[in-house]
Amino acid sequence: MKRAPLTLAAAAAALAALTGVAALTAPDGTAATGAGPGPAAARRPVERSALVCPAPSGSDIAETAYTAVTPAGGAGGRGTARLTGATKEQKQLLELKEVGKPVGATASGAEAPALTGTADGALAPGWTAQQTTKVSVGQARGLLGLSCTPPGTDFWFPGTATSQGRQDYVHLTNADDTPAVVDIELFGPEGRAKAEQGSGENIRVGPKSSVRVLLTTLTSEQLPDVTAHVTTRSGRVGASAQVMEDGVGADWLPASADPAASLVLPGIPADATSVRLVAHVPGEEDADLRIRLAGPGGSISPAGSEQLHVKGGMTTSLDLKDVTRGEPGSLVLTPADSKKPVPVVAAVRVVRGTGAKQELGFVPAAGPVAARATNADNRTDQGATTLSLTAPVTDAKVRVTASPGTQGGEPASQEYTVKAGTTLAVAPPPVPGGGGKGSYALTVETLSGGPVHAARTLSLPHEGIPFFTVQPLTDDHGTVSVPKASQDLTVLEDGRN
Numbered sequence: 384m385k386r387a388p389l390t391l392a393a394a395a396a397a398l399a400a401l402t403g404v405a406a407l408t409a410p411d412g413t414a415a416t417g418a419g420p421g422p423a424a425a426r427r428p429v430e431r432s433a434l435v436c437p438a439p440s441g442s443d444i445a446e447t448a449y450t451a452v453t454p455a456g457g458a459g460g461r462g463t464a465r466l467t468g469a470t471k472e473q474k475q476l477l478e479l480k481e482v483g484k485p486v487g488a489t490a491s492g493a494e495a496p497a498l499t500g501t502a503d504g505a506l507a508p509g510w511t512a513q514q515t516t517k518v519s520v521g522q523a524r525g526l527l528g529l530s531c532t533p534p535g536t537d538f539w540f541p542g543t544a545t546s547q548g549r550q551d552y553v554h555l556t557n558a559d560d561t562p563a564v565v566d567i568e569l570f571g572p573e574g575r576a577k578a579e580q581g582s583g584e585n586i587r588v589g590p591k592s593s594v595r596v597l598l599t600t601l602t603s604e605q606l607p608d609v610t611a612h613v614t615t616r617s618g619r620v621g622a623s624a625q626v627m628e629d630g631v632g633a634d635w636l637p638a639s640a641d642p643a644a645s646l647v648l649p650g651i652p653a654d655a656t657s658v659r660l661v662a663h664v665p666g667e668e669d670a671d672l673r674i675r676l677a678g679p680g681g682s683i684s685p686a687g688s689e690q691l692h693v694k695g696g697m698t699t700s701l702d703l704k705d706v707t708r709g710e711p712g713s714l715v716l717t718p719a720d721s722k723k724p725v726p727v728v729a730a731v732r733v734v735r736g737t738g739a740k741q742e743l744g745f746v747p748a749a750g751p752v753a754a755r756a757t758n759a760d761n762r763t764d765q766g767a768t769t770l771s772l773t774a775p776v777t778d779a780k781v782r783v784t785a786s787p788g789t790q791g792g793e794p795a796s797q798e799y800t801v802k803a804g805t806t807l808a809v810a811p812p813p814v815p816g817g818g819g820k821g822s823y824a825l826t827v828e829t830l831s832g833g834p835v836h837a838a839r840t841l842s843l844p845h846e847g848i849p850f851f852t853v854q855p856l857t858d859d860h861g862t863v864s865v866p867k868a869s870q871d872l873t874v875l876e877d878g879r880n
């Protein structure tokens with residue numbers, strides 16, 4: 384009986400069915416998982432990426448800079464990468480044309496729309512975009528930074544609030560051509576917050592459009608620490624939380640890393656005057672967490688705050704005050720009992736400055752750099768950019784590359800060794816090489832050891848207020864594992880094995 388070789392698509396489908404792992408898009412458009420037993424999988428560049436950026440601000444005096452880049456190092460070739468407004472007009476704001484060279488654009492006022500976009504071909508692997516907004520006065524004042532995110536179906540936002548003096552929004556943006564239906568649940572210190580009638584459920588987000596939801600409209604409870612859980616009933620969205628707080632300004636709160644028993648919150652500024660940890664257990668089992676601060680010289684347990692107990696289904700906060708005490712650091716959360724791991728999500732609210740000169744920012748739990756991660760918007764101003772590198776488990780060696788600027792220059796790279804249990808805060812390599820101008824991208828690659836967690840702090844002081852924003856750098860998923868067909872992966876033409 385003649386045999387026909389099993390196609391890559393069929394092999395991937397078979398593996399997905401066996402392992403239950405979600406499929407990614409391989410270069411030839413087939414589904415691939417790279418998981419489960421079988422022949423060694425090859426890693427190949429993805430050929431299509433999608434990003435979503437929320438509407439930047441409701442302030443008429445907001446000034447927003449957008450920067451996008453695909454890091455160098457891919458296979459080469461041609462591709463396209465565009466971000467367009469999530470409006471009926473679908474106006475193009477930014478187009479990337481070359482690997483390794485960032486491009487920028489600006490928008491003003493409250494009418495700047497949410498953006499959606501795709502990249503394909505050589506511009507898809509690691510395609511990254513960043514929006515940075517400056518608002519000089521008002522409740523929304525501050526430096527608001529956010530890395531644009533891939534659309535998804537499940538997001539956790541510990542660190543939101545529904546208390547007096549706070550205005551927290553969840554922005555939902557649909558990049559697809561079909562509607563999405565979204566639910567938002569809020570969890571406080573007593574569990575799920577009492578919901579207003581019909582609120583938070585079946586929120587419709589039309590194709591290529593954006594909706595923002597004020598969290599105080601979802602519950603009558605005034606809660607200073609809330610975890611917002613965003614899920615989709617159909618479709619997928621990009622989701623981000625925006626926080627505005629009286630007296631300390633505004634910033635974006637990115638989603639926490641997926642629930643896990645151990646988490647790293649990288650890049651807490653050295654001069655933080657207030658740090659509050661907010662954690663939530665999605666399941667029913669309680670979690671006891673060991674808290675460590677990884678600093679330049681090693682890891683310590685903050686005095687009086689060595690552990691945190693979080694009840695199942697509830698949100699708990701812990702005031703760590705000025706825990707960094709003049710040295711940059713990262714929080715590392717692990718199970719107090721290694722035999723009782725309980726998945727959690729977490730974020731920290733960070734304040735810099737004092738009195739009327741305070742500024743707010745957030746650091747969520749973040750995944751590792753893995754092979755490579757990029758932040759697209761950095762500035763050449765003295766001291767504006769600080770890169771924090773944390774190796775929670777073992778020593779690691781990384782390469783940091785500064786791209787050319789949006790207005791010229793050459794790339795520059797430098798290698799660093801990060802000791803286990805420490806956070807290394809560095810100024811980027813001479814940025815950009817060759818005296819380039821404009822904003823530039825930073826790419827971090829893990830060369831050995833690890834895992835490594837990273838975050839970029841951008842500081843642009845304004846009238847004595849320490850305007851700042853922190854964005855984690857996580858795996859850019861620029862490659863996908865494509866299983867290799869073998870002689871065993873065959874079927875008979877009549878469908879029999």
